[in-house]
Amino acid sequence: MSIELLSALVTGAALFGVGVYGALSQTNLVMIMMGVELMLAGALVNLVAFWRFLHPDTPAGQMFVLIVMTVMAVEMAVGFGVAIARFRARGSVEMEEASELKG
């Protein structure tokens, strides 16, 4: 395994770890979503790295990354929509107080 691939994978893992920590430690919905974005970004870095260093001649990896980024944008839009709606309704986006959806 080349140095470049390893450093890219380490970067991706670090990004994922930071994202997990952020998602778990924060109580604000926006901050949680940012953590989730970081986790996805870490995963995408891994994906791009594997494509770039192991199968550079196949376009499928690129396509997959682009589709995931699109999904990320859509997810962001939905997430922020929810956050704005909640803020308007309750004046807060603190997730410690949001347990209405529990079973």
Next chain:
Amino acid sequence: MSLIATTILAPLSAMVLILLLRRIPAALALTGAGIGLIASLGLLSGAFHATGEALMLPGLPGLPLRLAATPLTALLSSLVAVIGGLVLVYAVGYMSRDPERPRFFATMLLFVSAMQTLVLAGDWVLLLAAWELIGLCSYLLIGFWYRRPGVRAAATRAFLVTRSADLGLYLAVFILIASTGTSDIETTLNTGGSTAVVAALLLLVAVMGKSAQTPLHDWLQRAMAGPTPVSALLHSATLVAAGAILLIRTAPMLPPEALLMVGIVGGITTVVTGLIALGEGDLKRLLAASTSSQYGLMLVAVGAGVPLAALLHLIAHAAIKSSLFLGAGVFQHSRGSTLLAELGGVGRAKPRVFLGFVLSALALAGIPPLSGFFSKDAIIAATLASSNAPLLGPLAVAGTLLTGAYMARALRILWHGDGTTRKVAGLGWMGSGLAGLVALAAGLGSAFPAIESLLGARLPEGTLAQVLGLGAASGGLLLGWSVRGRRLLGPLWPWAQQGFAIAGGLDTWVVRPALAVARGCEGLERRLYDGVLATGRLGLGIGRAVRYSDEQGIDRLISALVRGTVDLGARARRLQSGLIHRELAITVVGTALIFATMLITLLAS
């Protein structure tokens, strides 16, 4: 409606009316019996003018039921109607205080009706049916006061004994019908040979049961537990008479061997029961024993080959014995007891009733010109003229002697003593019934020549018989009046008081086996019942066990399952807090666990 049907149906419809209306039983009973009496007297006058009447009813296929009014049956029918009517008149007074009069009069009327059927039956099947009916009625009437101690036992005993002996009648009728192919009595009487001997002996068994002949005489004395009018009717014209009537009607068929047996049975009975009557301590039981004795004399007459003498004695005895019983009933009401020891001197207190009683007693003993003299005389003459004179003659004379002795003994006890009494209710009715019967008892003798000509038979006559009969009767009367019963009987006294029970008597031979069979059946039934009960209990137990296992097993299993599911749901619910970070943390930990597992499996392989 024909006279025959009226004779039978008038009392029967009166009975039905009494049972339906439940009131004025006495008036209804007297009306029914009166209409029946008129009809039967019509039959009798028809018989005198030789216009016999017959009625044929559809019965079993091939066995039509016949009713026939021949001179003999018309005469007997009138006898039953007259005696029954007078006894009913008496009973109106006797039962005036009894709350259950409807039942009493209804049963009495059924009794009269059944007896009329029996007498007029021209057919064995009908005769059997009537025979059974009078057995039933006697059972019901003897047990009329069924709440008193010992009454039910007496009724059951009378029923059992007569029913056991009735088997003889059934067998005889079966043999006669099978051998002749018809159930007509007149036709079957032409049977001869060994069939006739067997049938005659079987008939004799039935007669011995019904007419209380030795050794089956015991039940009649115990039957005194019933009301006195019942005894009067039972002993004179109905139940007990049925045996003698059967024998008189079948007399043309009886072969010489059977006649000898009949004569011996009757002779033994008349002596044995005469001795019992001499030692008896109860007035009604004394009269009962005397009934057996007199029917014994009738059997002797039949055995001597002169059924006409038996018939005349039957008629005379019917009037005499019923008036004796009715007199005894008055005495019973005035002292509240029938024990001779407590009846001492009652004759002085009731002189008119006692006069009737004395007349009847003298008639029974055979003192001229009372009716009993002519019939007794005829019987003694018949025995002396028969081929078995050395055997039957002394027995008949001894019977006459004993009759005088026990009747005189009863009169002596009733006359001597203090004449205290108490007021008797219904004496007017009782007195008129009694007076009619006493008049019959005294004067019936003058009707005997007419009966002879009606039946077209002559009685044997003889100076020797008259002298013997009169001597025996007056000798007996003198003995009984002057000598105490205990001294007269001597060593026989204790034996006579036990009713000459031979090896326990009837109890050992008939009643005990019958009761043992009944008890065995009862045990069997109880065991069956227990078995059924146990089966039921077993089923119930199985059901209960099944229910228990249902409740404890399946039900509990299912409820445990349900409770487990509910618990699980509650636990799982606690996991779903709805807080995003906690659920995220769970996700992360779960993913980490999955990864760890994958790593371990990868490294291990």
